[in-house]
Amino acid sequence: MNGVCLGEIVEIKGGGTPDKSIEEYWGGDIPWASVKDFKDTTISRTKDFITAAGVANSATQIIPAGNIIVPTRMAVGKAAINEIDLAINQDLKAILPSKRVERQYLLHALLANAKTLEDQATGATVKGITLDTLRTLRIPLPPLEEQRRIAGILDQADALRRLRTRALDRLNTLGQAIFHEMFGDGLPAQRAITLGKVTSKVGSGATPRGGDAAYKDEGIPLIRSMNVRDGYFLAKGLAFIDDGQAGKLDNVIVQSRDVLLNITGASVARVCIAPKEMDGARVNQHVAIIRCTDNLLPEFLEAFLLLPSIKAKLLNIAEAGATRQAITKAQIQELEVPQIGTSEQRAFVDHRHAISRQQQRMQRQIEASQSLFTSLQHRAFRGEL
Secondary structure, three states, X not given: OOEEEHHHHXXXXXXXXXXXXXXXXXXXXXXXXXXXXXXXXXXXXOOEEEOHHHHHOOOOOEXXXXXXXEEOEOOOOOOEEEOOOEEEOOOEXXXXXXXXXXXXXXXXXXXXXXXXXXXXXXXXXXXXXXXXXXXXXXXXXXXXXXXXXXXXXXXHHHHHHHHHHHHHHHHHXXXXXXXXXXXXXXXXXXXXXXXXXXXXXXXXXXXXXXXXXXXXXXXXXXXXXXXXXXXXXXXXXXXXXXXXXXXXXXXXXXXXXXEEEEOEOOOOOOEEEOOHHHOOOEEOOOEEEEEEOOOOOHHHHHXXXXXXXXXXXHHHXXXXXXXXXXXXXXXXXXXXXXXXXXXXXXXXHHHHHHHHHHHHHHHHHHHHHHHHHHHHHHHHXXXXX
């Protein structure tokens, strides 16, 4: 399949940022896009807005809807179609396709070249690509009818992937809906009990001395805040320490099904249950272990702590920290939880397990559709589709 340089088939426009010290440039009705607006392959809204004066007195430009926007710094490799007229900042470039290339085809071609662009990005702290790098990116250019055919196939595969992802998102909220239906979202005084009365342990650890140098390629796992996600444990990024460092944290030895709660930092109030493979791990000072007694099921506590009202309460507690955003051991123990019988808790947990099985099946389907899309994408731009 013949290829051409991107600069031969598109017009590329840059952007800019109005002076943030001049109030009259900001808060207008003109959407102004930056890297933080790249959540998908379309942009239909922006976080920031500027005024006509802001456009007139800066390097930004209004990009008509229906073109392709790509970051050249911080999020190199992403691409999105702007569904609305908008202005862009200096970290973005607008790509206006000529009549020689179909827009959807070009979008898929740019996304397929994400790794190529990422590999060419340079910079000590924030990596980016030059305009010349973007212009000289080679894009296969079959006849327009073939471009439409390829784009149609990839659009269908991408739609299947997105449909399954949305279905999983709905499943992820179902557990909270069931909790709310069974137990409500409040805490009637007559059915409340402090967490300290239904837990056998609440505690957090410490960061090993020596910083990153203390971490090993293998050894005893050290759970950090990055590993604790709302409703699931993320093994990626798990740190390991040796027996000597672990011995200093023997007061926070994790048991499977302990509830893990982030108590400091940007991810404060995230919560999940420790999986069985983390039995014997340690936690650092950003993560608390909450070990339930027989009167409180970990899955019930996790679901309770994930309720929006309780999440907000924990965040408020953290914000009120004396020196930094933090939740203390005493505040965890003083937190009121519903005093619900174990039989009712188990009924809820049974529902959760049924949902979890569906989530696992859906996750496998998502992975299969992702593999299909990636395979089609690679074949499309090698002329094999």
